[in-house]
Amino acid sequence: MAQAHESFQFIRSEMINSLGIEMSEYEHKATGAKHFHLATDYDENVFLVAFRTMPEDSTGVAHILEHTALCGSERFPVRDPFFMMTRRSLNTFMNAFTSSDWTAYPFASQNRKDFFNLLDVYLDAAFFPRLDPLDFAQEGHRVELAEAGNPESDLLFKGVVFNEMKGAMSSTTSVLWQTVSKYLFPTTTYHYNSGGEPADIPDLTYDQLKAFHETHYHPSNAIVMTFGDIPVDELQRRFEEQAFNRFERLDSELSVPDEKRYFAPIKVEEAYPLDQGETEGKTHHVIGWLTKPSIDLKAELEGQLLSRVLLDNSSSPLRAALESTDLGAAPSPLCGIEDSNREMSFLCGIEGSEPERAAQFEQLVLDTLQEVVDQGVDPSVVAAQLHQLELQQREITGDHYPFGMSLILASLSNAIHRGDAIASLNIDSVLDQLREEIKDPQFIPNLVKTWLLDNPHRVLLTLRPDTELSQRKDQAEADRLAQYKQSLSREALESIGALAKQLEERQTQADDPSLLPKVTLEDVPVECHFPVGDQVNDSTTWFTAGTNGIVYQQLLFDLPELTARQQTLLPLYTQCLTELGSAGRTYKEHQALESAISGGISASINARAATDDATQLRAILILSGKGLVVNQAALSELMADMLVSAPFNETARIAELLNQNASRKEQSVTGQGHSLAILAASAGLAPGAGFSHASRGLPSIKLARELADQSSDESQLNALAEELRGIHQAIMASSPKALLVADSEHKESCLRQFEKEFARLSSGSVDKPFQVSAEAPVKQQAWIVNTQVNFCAKVFRTVTVAHPDAAALTVAGEILRNGYLHRAIREQGGAYGSGASQDSGDGLFRFYSYRDPNSIETINHFDQSVAWLLDGGADSEKLEEAILGVISSIDKPGSPAGEAKATHLNALFGRTPEQRMEYRSRVLAVTLGDIERVVNQYLSNPEEGYEAIVTSAKTAETLSDDYQRFSL
Numbered sequence: 001m002a003q004a005h006e007s008f009q010f011i012r013s014e015m016i017n018s019l020g021i022e023m024s025e026y027e028h029k030a031t032g033a034k035h036f037h038l039a040t041d042y043d044e045n046v047f048l049v050a051f052r053t054m055p056e057d058s059t060g061v062a063h064i065l066e067h068t069a070l071c072g073s074e075r076f077p078v079r080d081p082f083f084m085m086t087r088r089s090l091n092t093f094m095n096a097f098t099s100s101d102w103t104a105y106p107f108a109s110q111n112r113k114d115f116f117n118l119l120d121v122y123l124d125a126a127f128f129p130r131l132d133p134l135d136f137a138q139e140g141h142r143v144e145l146a147e148a149g150n151p152e153s154d155l156l157f158k159g160v161v162f163n164e165m166k167g168a169m170s171s172t173t174s175v176l177w178q179t180v181s182k183y184l185f186p187t188t189t190y191h192y193n194s195g196g197e198p199a200d201i202p203d204l205t206y207d208q209l210k211a212f213h214e215t216h217y218h219p220s221n222a223i224v225m226t227f228g229d230i231p232v233d234e235l236q237r238r239f240e241e242q243a244f245n246r247f248e249r250l251d252s253e254l255s256v257p258d259e260k261r262y263f264a265p266i267k268v269e270e271a272y273p274l275d276q277g278e279t280e281g282k283t284h285h286v287i288g289w290l291t292k293p294s295i296d297l298k299a300e301l302e303g304q305l306l307s308r309v310l311l312d313n314s315s316s317p318l319r320a321a322l323e324s325t326d327l328g329a330a331p332s333p334l335c336g337i338e339d340s341n342r343e344m345s346f347l348c349g350i351e352g353s354e355p356e357r358a359a360q361f362e363q364l365v366l367d368t369l370q371e372v373v374d375q376g377v378d379p380s381v382v383a384a385q386l387h388q389l390e391l392q393q394r395e396i397t398g399d400h401y402p403f404g405m406s407l408i409l410a411s412l413s414n415a416i417h418r419g420d421a422i423a424s425l426n427i428d429s430v431l432d433q434l435r436e437e438i439k440d441p442q443f444i445p446n447l448v449k450t451w452l453l454d455n456p457h458r459v460l461l462t463l464r465p466d467t468e469l470s471q472r473k474d475q476a477e478a479d480r481l482a483q484y485k486q487s488l489s490r491e492a493l494e495s496i497g498a499l500a501k502q503l504e505e506r507q508t509q510a511d512d513p514s515l516l517p518k519v520t521l522e523d524v525p526v527e528c529h530f531p532v533g534d535q536v537n538d539s540t541t542w543f544t545a546g547t548n549g550i551v552y553q554q555l556l557f558d559l560p561e562l563t564a565r566q567q568t569l570l571p572l573y574t575q576c577l578t579e580l581g582s583a584g585r586t587y588k589e590h591q592a593l594e595s596a597i598s599g600g601i602s603a604s605i606n607a608r609a610a611t612d613d614a615t616q617l618r619a620i621l622i623l624s625g626k627g628l629v630v631n632q633a634a635l636s637e638l639m640a641d642m643l644v645s646a647p648f649n650e651t652a653r654i655a656e657l658l659n660q661n662a663s664r665k666e667q668s669v670t671g672q673g674h675s676l677a678i679l680a681a682s683a684g685l686a687p688g689a690g691f692s693h694a695s696r697g698l699p700s701i702k703l704a705r706e707l708a709d710q711s712s713d714e715s716q717l718n719a720l721a722e723e724l725r726g727i728h729q730a731i732m733a734s735s736p737k738a739l740l741v742a743d744s745e746h747k748e749s750c751l752r753q754f755e756k757e758f759a760r761l762s763s764g765s766v767d768k769p770f771q772v773s774a775e776a777p778v779k780q781q782a783w784i785v786n787t788q789v790n791f792c793a794k795v796f797r798t799v800t801v802a803h804p805d806a807a808a809l810t811v812a813g814e815i816l817r818n819g820y821l822h823r824a825i826r827e828q829g830g831a832y833g834s835g836a837s838q839d840s841g842d843g844l845f846r847f848y849s850y851r852d853p854n855s856i857e858t859i860n861h862f863d864q865s866v867a868w869l870l871d872g873g874a875d876s877e878k879l880e881e882a883i884l885g886v887i888s889s890i891d892k893p894g895s896p897a898g899e900a901k902a903t904h905l906n907a908l909f910g911r912t913p914e915q916r917m918e919y920r921s922r923v924l925a926v927t928l929g930d931i932e933r934v935v936n937q938y939l940s941n942p943e944e945g946y947e948a949i950v951t952s953a954k955t956a957e958t959l960s961d962d963y964q965r966f967s968l
Helices: 061-069 081-086 112-127 133-139 160-168 172-184 206-216 232-242 297-311 317-324 355-375 379-394 403-416 428-437 443-453 469-486 490-508 564-568 570-579 587-597 629-644 651-667 673-682 687-696 698-710 714-732 744-758 805-828 856-873 876-891 896-908 913-924 928-938
Strands: 008-016 021-028 034-039 045-052 091-094 102-109 142-145 155-158 222-228 266-273 283-293 336-338 343-353 458-466 540-544 550-558 601-610 613-628 737-742 780-784 791-797 833-839 844-850 946-951 964-967
Touching: 021 232, 034 232, 034 403, 045 112, 045 403, 061 102, 061 133, 061 160, 061 206, 081 091, 081 112, 081 805, 091 112, 091 876, 102 112, 102 403, 112 232, 133 160, 133 206, 133 490, 142 490, 155 160, 155 469, 172 266, 172 283, 172 343, 172 458, 222 232, 222 403, 266 355, 266 469, 283 297, 283 355, 283 443, 297 317, 297 336, 297 343, 297 379, 297 428, 297 443, 317 343, 317 355, 317 651, 343 355, 343 651, 355 443, 355 458, 379 428, 379 587, 379 613, 490 805, 540 744, 540 896, 550 629, 550 744, 550 896, 564 570, 564 687, 564 698, 564 714, 570 601, 570 651, 570 687, 570 714, 587 629, 601 629, 601 687, 613 629, 613 687, 613 896, 629 744, 651 698, 651 714, 673 687, 673 698, 673 780, 673 791, 673 844, 673 946, 687 698, 698 714, 737 744, 737 896, 791 856, 805 833, 805 844, 805 856, 805 876, 805 913, 805 928, 833 856, 844 856, 856 928, 876 913, 876 928, 896 913
Parallel strands: 034 222, 266 458, 540 737, 780 946, 780 964
Antiparallel strands: 008 021, 021 034, 045 102, 045 222, 091 102, 142 155, 283 343, 283 458, 336 343, 550 613, 550 737, 601 613, 791 844, 791 946, 833 844
16 A cells, blocks of 8 residues: 555555556545545556536536636636647547446546656646636537628527537437436436536526536545556645635535335337438337446446346347347347446347337337346356456457556446445455355346336337438527527627627637647657567467456458459448357357357457558458457457358348348448548548548448348348358458457466468468459538537548658648647537548548537638638647647557557568657658648648538538539
């Protein structure tokens, strides 16, 4: 146990052996602020400060406060310290989150100086923000004249959060979650949308925002969590000196009460907007139960185990019922246990249904649960799912979030609700207890009975499509603004114009960056280090890594020449490869076995161009599996079985997958609209981009729907199965490469077991390599989807990674985003995000915006950003910041296994450690002259760019006829 600073009191400490960390709890003596520290020898240090924020309406006060707090503070009185620090830092993670009942400000860095720089900025932002009214207007909401300076023009609502939530609530899944929460929690904070409902956000006043900060952002209401190798007393001294010593303990205590329980289940029906397409087969049904407190660790693990047994895979009884029923097309995305709130909820549902099928759906679910109670569950299935919980606990992650951040977020909810945050990570004793309890065959049936069947706090929600709902909402917003305008005097209208002018002046003012701390290029390590593998033989590579007793293995096949049709079917093929049976097993038997012996097996396609030629594309099928070393022989056998005996004759199962795919893809647009716009604009400019656009871009959504429509025709289904079989046979004709990653002591046994199964695969080679036919590029295109906001992209041809200009173009992207686009598109335009980046894989430069209220204005800003840079917009300060940003992304660490897998795959595509180090050196050597030269050479002619806008039908009507229109 490390020595605490004198301002903190040590509470307790536990060694979490399964993770190799010591977690300690401390309390600030004066204020009661909690500090949890996870001590480890990792040099990636993580910090998070969180506040209990429990809104009592849907104005988005907690969310808008999160944004506004990051717009300048007492010690750092600059307009945009958060985004300025992202480019004055070597951070490996920076963000802020608003959840349903907490708001958190986390970051991570491997550089000690950088960590303390960020710590000072974050502490000041959280506890001493300026909360300028102009920042509230920018980030939250404001009204402006549609035509600046013209008092006769209409009023409009603007604001970053306002537009962010318009985009978020364009997602049917978000509407579904908010609606079911509203009824599951009729009286507590979860009844409201903490992010903010667009119709309610304009109700929030600046004074209400200030009052919320005063009552919520206080050390007495705060939880601080840290991870890494910095001594705890050094951290606590900084907390005390920079923030806590200016506060006294609050008498009041914020908490969420238990929800009042229903005495009988309720049934409700609401609508969601569907502007495009038919309403038939677009209804969602969800059943939700309110269950037990999430801070009860035993109950939480019981809930996770129950969820996994009932819903984990297609052999699970409730998921099997939801997948196979003809009442809907697919299981709902809301299936499983939700344990982040004060009380847990259990959800299941279907999508692609009709409103009148609600009662039948409810009966299906209740009958299935009653069957589980009556017939029980195979003990081996329960044991397999408990094994999955153990794997989940042991795995060292870090490829998406830093490992320490993942652990902190996993324990945060317990800390927020005053539960046992340490126990939420140190779960071995509860797992041991459950291992004994599941020996009772009535264990799962009893949970089903008490948690679900005998629980009257149940909601059946039917969410049906309404083609006029968006129009009514738009009209209500327009009427509200018109009524408000009518009430304004001439002077009040002028004040609206004056506010807009004030805000514009503030947004264009040049802040003094020297007010903020920074790292410099001198703080950048000379080299970055890549894991080194052992080439066991021509085909097999071994990487030693600290994996905590888990083995990771991959089989990688070069794709042969495939037809255009086969290429579009590859995502379906990879899904079927892992979702169908194997070696005579049905898909349900296969998934039950996979769950028992592994942490999952997945298949994916990775395609990249040569480092020096964007037209030379290589594509690889990757079959990946992971499991405890003790199960490695069984895992290897199962992976080989999948490849040797993949059955594409389970047509009923394929039909289920087609319907699930169509539903998922249609709902994905609003979450990844900017990526889809980039792919559309890029499609005709490089083979890799064309392949990505066809296989996972907007055309793939249309194809998924067409295939789902054909799934009821047996002859078409059989023909599709034959196509999938043909793809598999073509790929399996060649021998794969193999990769294994595990702890050093397991090397010999893992290789021996793996090679035994590896020998069953083909030893052939690819006759004709994979290639993509070039598409004719479309200069300007608009894709019409169900959305309240826009996603814009503009793309230029540039160079691939081996070209000397690739590094300068990458740095230029950072300068354009930070120096111009962020201000013009996000701050002034109100979009949630924007950017510019060099894609050195396909040799393209991409501009984009995300959840954007504008369209053509944003496209024009892309061009204006280039003119700004060439007109002297960049300087040595902006150059250094941009280089730091690029290096930070290059050096960002992953998990031990993730880094090994990435190094191996990169090398197969010619991105060897040597090549990557050379590229990194070029980035560090980029000059202002290089930036101006490459921008002038590749980006200065707007006519050479290709544009795509993902938008609504209403906005599409305002675009010129030059835009070729496509509808989903």
